[in-house]
Amino acid sequence: MGRRWGQMRSSSRTFQTMQLRLAFRQELFNRFEMTKVLHIVKKWSRGGVEKFVESLVTYCSSHEIESSVVSVDSAINIDLGCEQAGPLLNGSRYLEWKRVRKELTDFFSADSYDIVHIHTNNGLGFLYAHAARKAGIPRRIIHSHNSNFGSDFRLAKDVATRLLRLSYRHDATDFWACSQEAGAHLFPGDTFQVVRNGIDTKKYRFDESRRNETRALLGFSQRECIMGFAASLIPAKNIKKAFDVFRAAHFKNPCARFLVLGDGEQMDLLRYMSECAGLEREVVCLGYTNEVEKYYDAMDVLLAPSLFEGLPLNLVEAQASGLPVLASDAITEEVCIGGSPLVRIPLSVSDEDWASYALRLIAKGSDGRHAAFEAIDQAGFDAESSFAAVEQSYLNGAKLAEQRSKSK
Numbered sequence: 001m002g003r004r005w006g007q008m009r010s011s012s013r014t015f016q017t018m019q020l021r022l023a024f025r026q027e028l029f030n031r032f033e034m035t036k037v038l039h040i041v042k043k044w045s046r047g048g049v050e051k052f053v054e055s056l057v058t059y060c061s062s063h064e065i066e067s068s069v070v071s072v073d074s075a076i077n078i079d080l081g082c083e084q085a086g087p088l089l090n091g092s093r094y095l096e097w098k099r100v101r102k103e104l105t106d107f108f109s110a111d112s113y114d115i116v117h118i119h120t121n122n123g124l125g126f127l128y129a130h131a132a133r134k135a136g137i138p139r140r141i142i143h144s145h146n147s148n149f150g151s152d153f154r155l156a157k158d159v160a161t162r163l164l165r166l167s168y169r170h171d172a173t174d175f176w177a178c179s180q181e182a183g184a185h186l187f188p189g190d191t192f193q194v195v196r197n198g199i200d201t202k203k204y205r206f207d208e209s210r211r212n213e214t215r216a217l218l219g220f221s222q223r224e225c226i227m228g229f230a231a232s233l234i235p236a237k238n239i240k241k242a243f244d245v246f247r248a249a250h251f252k253n254p255c256a257r258f259l260v261l262g263d264g265e266q267m268d269l270l271r272y273m274s275e276c277a278g279l280e281r282e283v284v285c286l287g288y289t290n291e292v293e294k295y296y297d298a299m300d301v302l303l304a305p306s307l308f309e310g311l312p313l314n315l316v317e318a319q320a321s322g323l324p325v326l327a328s329d330a331i332t333e334e335v336c337i338g339g340s341p342l343v344r345i346p347l348s349v350s351d352e353d354w355a356s357y358a359l360r361l362i363a364k365g366s367d368g369r370h371a372a373f374e375a376i377d378q379a380g381f382d383a384e385s386s387f388a389a390v391e392q393s394y395l396n397g398a399k400l401a402e403q404r405s406k407s408k
Contacts, residue, residue, distance in 0.1 A: 034066045035394055037115045038108075038137075040128055044071035044086060046263065046288050047232045048313035049119050049145045052178075052197055057082055059387040065394060070107070072100070097164075100124070101131050108135030115139040115394055118172075121146035121310075123161030125186070126168040133171040139397050143195065144177040144186035147332060148308030161186070174397070179311035181332040197313045198386025201376045204293045204320035206369035211297040218259070218284060218298065225249075225256045225362050228299035228323075230292060230314045231306075233264030238328070240266075241305035241347065241354075243273050243283075245326075248355035250282060256359075260285045261295055296321040300362040304331065305347060305354070311335055315342065320376040322369025324361040326354065337379045339372035 037060070039053050057067040057080055069076060071086030089103055108116065108131060116132040118125045118141060125142040132140045149157040165186075175192035177183030183192040212222075220226060227246050231237040239260075246258040260270065260283065267285065274283045289295065292314075296302070302318045304327040311334055318325050319339030327335070329344040336342050341364070343357060376382065 033064075035064055035115065036066045036111070036113045037068070037117055037394055038111075038113045039067065039069045039117045039119065041069075041071050041119045042124060043073040044076045045074075045232060047234075048197070048310075051313055052145075053119060054078075054080055055198070055383060056387055056390060059383065060391050060394070062391075065391065068111075068113075072104070097127055101127060101134075104128060104131035105134045108132050108137055113137050115141065115397065117141045117143060119143050119145055120186075122149060122157055122186070123164035126161075126164040126172065129172040130168040139173050140171060141174040141176055142172045142186070144175075144182040144192075144310065146308065146310040147179065147181040147185045148330075177310070179332045179334045181334070182310040195390060196381050196386045197311055197316055198381055198383035199313065199316055199320060199376070201320045201373040201382045204296065204317050205373045206322045206366070207294075207297055208370075210294050214294045214298040220257060220298065223255055225253060225301075225359070226259050226299045227256055227358060227362075228259045228261070228295065228302045229304075230261040230295070230302060230318070231304070231312070232262050233260075233266040233270065235266065236307050236309075237262075237264075238305045238307050238347075239270055240273070241328075241351070242303040243270060244351040245303055245305065245354040245358060246283075247277050247279065248351040249358055250279065252352075252355055253359060256282070258283045259295060259299060261287075261289055261292055263287045292317065293321065296323050299323055300366075301326060301358050303358065304328065306331055307347070309335075316376065316381050320373045320381075322366065322372030324364070326358050326361060337376055337381060339375040340369070 039057065041049060041053065044050055053069060057069065060067055061081065068083040069080055070084070070088060072088050074087050076084045076086050088107055089100065116137050118128045120142060129140040129142055175183065175187045175190055176195045177186070177192050178195065178197055180194060183194065215222065227249060229239065229242045233239050243258070246256065250256040270285065274280050286295070296318055302323050302325045304312065304315055304325060306312065306328055307330055309331045311332055315325055315327065315335050316337065319337050319342060322340045324340050325342040327342060327344050328347045330347065331344060333344065341361060343361065345354065345357060380386065
């Protein structure tokens with residue numbers, strides 16, 4: 001097992017130090033009545049779920065809530081400003097239920113959490129909740145962040161999820177979801193609460209001068225059409241379709257350029273496709289960035305041909321920027337918030353027709369982009385209202401769980 005907080009070594013002296021730290025923290029928590037929340041993800045990456053967790057942890061860093069984050073199968077490669085651990089298991093497999101349950105139960109039992117907030121896309125969330133119940137954690141939230149299992153081992157994941165849900169669904173105290181579709185996917189027949197993926201809307205407010213500066217920095221002229229892609233380069237996000245649409249658009253309009261924000265396993269595929277098409281100079285790959293808002297300003301349209309999603313955070317951000325979006329209809333209609341034009345079309349539509357839609361969106365221009373963030377605020381997707389509701393739920397739920405435990 002690879003469990004560790006930060007970079008602690010597994011020596012007896014380090015373990016004693018860890019025990020002293022935990023005892024000291026426990027004393028402080030008891031004195032100030034802290035609510036201790038543990039966030040758990042299966043595998044930490046740089047996607048929308050992790051961005052949501054990071055923002056939520058930052059918002060809830062108060063005198064009343066102490067957050068921790070654990071990644072089951074991977075290390076957490078950034079400093080979240082709180083206790084963080086991972087990997088708990090080296091190379092765990094989807095069907096190794098007994099092993100995962102035991103290791104998680106041991107981990108949960110090593111501290112006294114009030115709440116475990118499980119961020120998941122599949123039935124493993126039910127197994128995590130079961131382990132948390134066995135460890136005595138009073139409140140166990142399963143939060144669904146997707147509406148599909150994907151194409152890899154889909155049948156096996158579907159069967160496993162059905163079995164885990166049947167066995168352990170009553171071990172969860174709360175069902176949350178990022179959208180109605182994500183909730184119906186993981187909690188069919190059960191009541192769940194939709195928790196909006198909130199963002200700092202003012203951060204994404206369109207800025208004309210920032211647009212001009214960013215385009216100049218990237219070497220793009222004002223007459224060039226910038227088609228964007230902002231997501232992890234994983235199969236579900238469908239970078240191949242996005243590139244094929246760009247290639248078709250470039251054939252129709254040689255001024256089209258492709259700006260890619262994100263990294264992942266399909267970066268080599270993107271480079272290969274660019275080279276084969278002779279479009280290396282027209283494709284700019286920036287990798288992961290913490291300044292995505294200035295690149296939204298520089299873009300003229302965002303492509304999102306995902307195979308499946310929950311409610312993608314990047315499309316909320318793009319609409320706050322007033323950036324037109326062309327997305328697949330595999331993405332829930334709930335993402336059409338109204339900040340900017342968002343068109344959903346089937347993936348079965350040809351690349352050439354996708355390109356025509358994209359170019360028409362670009363031709364409409366950027367009028368109204370400055371005020372787009374206000375529509376996102378009004379729709380309830382601002383971080384302040386979204387995260388404040390989560391924080392209050394944590395505090396209220398922890399008190400209720402404590403009252404129930406005292407009454408037993």
